Amino acid sequence: MVAVLSLTGLLASLLQTLAIPLIPSFPTLLNASPTDASWVVTISLLTGAIVTPVSGRLGDLFGKRRALLLTLSVVITGAAMSALTSSLWLMVIGRGLQGCALGVIPLALGIFRDELPPHRIGGAIALLTGTLGLGGAVGIPLAGLVAEHFDWHVLFWGSAGLGLLCAFLTALVVPESPQRTEGRFDVVGTLGLTVGLIGLLLPIVKGGQWGWGSTRTLCFGAAAVVILLTWGRHQLHARSPLVDLRLSARRPLLMTNLATIAVGFAIFTMLFAFPQILQAPPATGYGLGQSLVRTGLAVAPNGVVALLLTPVATRLITRYGARLAMMLGAIVIAAGYVFVTLLMNSVLEFVIASGIIGAGAGISVAATSKLITDAVPVTETASGNGVNNLMRSVGTTAASAALTVILAHGAITVGSATLPSAEGFRTTFIVGAAAAIVGLLFSALIPNRKPMSGGPAERYSKPVDAPDGDVIYQR
Numbered sequence: 001m002v003a004v005l006s007l008t009g010l011l012a013s014l015l016q017t018l019a020i021p022l023i024p025s026f027p028t029l030l031n032a033s034p035t036d037a038s039w040v041v042t043i044s045l046l047t048g049a050i051v052t053p054v055s056g057r058l059g060d061l062f063g064k065r066r067a068l069l070l071t072l073s074v075v076i077t078g079a080a081m082s083a084l085t086s087s088l089w090l091m092v093i094g095r096g097l098q099g100c101a102l103g104v105i106p107l108a109l110g111i112f113r114d115e116l117p118p119h120r121i122g123g124a125i126a127l128l129t130g131t132l133g134l135g136g137a138v139g140i141p142l143a144g145l146v147a148e149h150f151d152w153h154v155l156f157w158g159s160a161g162l163g164l165l166c167a168f169l170t171a172l173v174v175p176e177s178p179q180r181t182e183g184r185f186d187v188v189g190t191l192g193l194t195v196g197l198i199g200l201l202l203p204i205v206k207g208g209q210w211g212w213g214s215t216r217t218l219c220f221g222a223a224a225v226v227i228l229l230t231w232g233r234h235q236l237h238a239r240s241p242l243v244d245l246r247l248s249a250r251r252p253l254l255m256t257n258l259a260t261i262a263v264g265f266a267i268f269t270m271l272f273a274f275p276q277i278l279q280a281p282p283a284t285g286y287g288l289g290q291s292l293v294r295t296g297l298a299v300a301p302n303g304v305v306a307l308l309l310t311p312v313a314t315r316l317i318t319r320y321g322a323r324l325a326m327m328l329g330a331i332v333i334a335a336g337y338v339f340v341t342l343l344m345n346s347v348l349e350f351v352i353a354s355g356i357i358g359a360g361a362g363i364s365v366a367a368t369s370k371l372i373t374d375a376v377p378v379t380e381t382a383s384g385n386g387v388n389n390l391m392r393s394v395g396t397t398a399a400s401a402a403l404t405v406i407l408a409h410g411a412i413t414v415g416s417a418t419l420p421s422a423e424g425f426r427t428t429f430i431v432g433a434a435a436a437i438v439g440l441l442f443s444a445l446i447p448n449r450k451p452m453s454g455g456p457a458e459r460y461s462k463p464v465d466a467p468d469g470d471v472i473y474q475r
Contacts, residue, residue, distance in 0.1 A: 001115065002124045004169040005108040006131040008072065011162050012101035013135030014142075015075070016044065018155055019095065021144040021292055029152060032088040035209065039092045042205050047099030049201055049393035050194050055103030056110065056386025057242050060181040064107045064114070064382055065174050069167060071103045076163040083156035098159070105132070105389055110382030113373050114177045121373065122322075123314040126366040130307035133362055136271070137303025141296025148293070181379040183240025190242055192231035199224030201394075204401040208408065243387055244380065252375040253384065255446045257391045259326065260368050262439035264395025265402075266333050267361045269432030272403050273425055274299050274350055283414050286422040288347055298347055301355035306362030313366040322370040323446045329364025330440035333357050337433035341426050364439070371446065399435075403428050 019041055022029070026037035051071075059067035078097025085091055105128070112124045146155055203210065203220040210217050235241040247253060278295040280287025290298065316325040336356035343349045369385060376384035406427050407420035 001173050001175075002112070002127060004166070004173050005104075005111060005124075006128045008068070008104045008166045008170065009108060009128045010131045010135040011075070011159070011166050012104050013132045014139045014162070015079075015098045015101045015159060016048065017136050017139030018098075018143050018159060019044070020140055021147055021296075022152060022155075025147075025152070030086060030088040030091060036088055038206075038209070039088075040095050042202075043092050043096040044099035045205060045393070045397065046198060046201055047096045048102040049390055049397070050197050051100045051103040052106055052389040052393070053193065053243055053383065053386040054190055055100075056106035056382035056384070058185065059107045059110055059177070059382040060179070060379055061183065061185055063180070064110045064177040065170065066176065067382075068104055068107045068111075068170055068174070071100055071107070072163055072167040072170065075101045076160050076167065079156045079160035079163055083153045083160060094156070102389060102393075103386075106382045106385035109369055109373060109385040110179075111174060111177060113378060113381045114179050115175060119318070122317045122366075122370055123310070125369045125373070126310045126313040126317070126362075129365040129369060130310040130313075130362055132365070133303035133306030133358060135303065137300045137306075137358070138296075140275070141293050141300060144292040144296055179378050179381075181240075181383075186235075186238055186240055186242040189231065189235055189238060192227060192234060193242060196224050196228040196231050197390075199227060201397050204397050207401055208404045212405070243383070247376065247380070247384075248387060250375075251445070252447050253372065255442050256368060256371045256375065257388055259330075259439045259442035259446070260388055260391040261395040261398070262435050262442060263326075263330060263333070263361075263364050263368070264392040265399040266330075266337075266432045266435040266439060267357070267365075268396040268399040269337070269403060269428055269435070270302065270354065270357050271299070272400060273407075273428045273432075274354065276407075276420065277344065277425055278347065278350060280419060281414060284412065284419055284422070286344065286425065287419075288350075290347065294347075298351050299354045301351055302358035302361065305355045305358040306365075309359055309362045310366075313363045316363060317367055317370055321448065322367040322374065323443060323448055326364050326367035326371065326443045326446075327440050329360045329362070329367060330436045330443060332360030332363065334360075334433040334436035334440070336360060337429045337436065341429040341433070344422075344425070360436070395435075402431070406431065 023041060026032070026040055027034050030037055030040070055067055055071055074097050078094045078100070081094035081097065082091055085094065108128055109125060112121055116124055143155055146158070199220050203217040207217050232245060235243055235245050248257070275295050277286060278288050278290040278298055279292070280289070282289050313325065316328065336353050339356060340350065340353035368388065372384045372388045373381055407424045410421040410424040411418050412421045
């Protein structure tokens with residue numbers, strides 16, 4: 001069961017990076033302008049952010065296995081649609097459906113807590129988060145290799161096949177969750193969250209293209225603030241809210257989610273900057289002139305090390321607690337950026353830095369999931385992890401926008417091309433290290449209390465206010 005659910009996580013992370021090597025070719029392949037073709041990537045980011053809290057809530061209400069199979073069906077449909085078309089907007093729809101793959105992560109984490117004994121949960125979470133890192137790392141070189149030697153539609157046929165395999169194995173070995181949350185699905189809250197997140201994330205993703213001070217960017221941002229405030233008021237008064245904001249405001253969840261935003265920002269900095277330096281021409285003074293496949297292989301240690309360190313992450317979480325493990329992960333990430341800030345002269349140095357940051361990412365993400373799982377009742381496990389994955393998406397999206405501005409500020413001209421400067425990249429690494437330190441500070445503010453156990457032997461009822469303002473759950 002743990003292996004199958006980890007395989008679904010691998011599928012989700014692969015689909016997030018699958019289209020990246022094709023970004024320069026999409027205008028030609030889809031007979032579209034570069035602006036329109038960019039929606040092939042943007043749409044999957046938006047749907048991935050939106051679907052994680054929704055899928056978690058559906059799993060808590062109607063059964064996590066059922067919601068997982070539904071999510072995989074949507075993903076398979078999207079992959080098959082992309083494999084069968086060369087039309088821009090059909091491709092955009094297909095990629096939007098593929099973005100829903102991120103919804104499997106909170107469901108898998110919820111199933112772990114429902115079905116595993118307490119001492120096995122930490123290891124299962126570490127393995128799942130390790131495969132997420134592996135999928136993100138190998139997705140780019142694998143996609144580049146396939147795109148160079150085969151028709152590009154093969155990428156999506158392969159994704160559909162992997163999705164079918166995941167669905168078959170899930171139906172075969174994953175039991176239905178015995179836990180249910182009472183109440184109805186909050187349709188109004190879902191629509192409000194969807195519109196609000198689109199209004200918030202879309203200008204962040206497209207702000208560099210639209211102009212940060214343009215009317216369109218400002219209107220989207222202002223509308224998002226109004227919609228999300230209205231949505232929050234609805235959630236506070238709803239009988240069965242999509243997101244329990246009162247629980248999310250408690251110190252354990254609030255500090256963990258804030259740390260997740262900062263660490264998500266830090267991790268994405270490497271994925272954003274390293275490939276650009278590796279592929280930049282040597283004429284820039286810093287570029288290493290690597291091919292797409294070699295670039296992907298150079299950053300692959302990020303995910304490989306995260307997976308190999310699964311037993312270490314498990315032992316750290318079990319022995320010292322998830323809070324200290326998350327703090328250690330943030331420190332390691334910051335150390336990786338300090339290393340690459342000082343040494344960015346060879347491919348080997350980037351391989352080493354990628355491995356260091358991957359080690360910190362693997363530990364911190366596994367610890368984050370364990371912290372969320374420990375801080376919510378059994379009936380809210382998938383929902384809580386869904387919101388946490390949304391926070392990670394907010395961090396990566398914010399990183400994309402902020403780093404784009406930083407690199408554009410000190411651009412240099414090489415021949416007829418305008419490229420970022422070496423100083424701009426060093427600034428991004430300093431910002432990445434600073435984000436990791438912010439994550440460390442928020443992690444330190446997480447209450448250091450004995451975690452609540454999960455699994456079949458431990459069940460919890462409604463929350464009770466503790467004297468210090470945190471939340472506990474009566475057994």
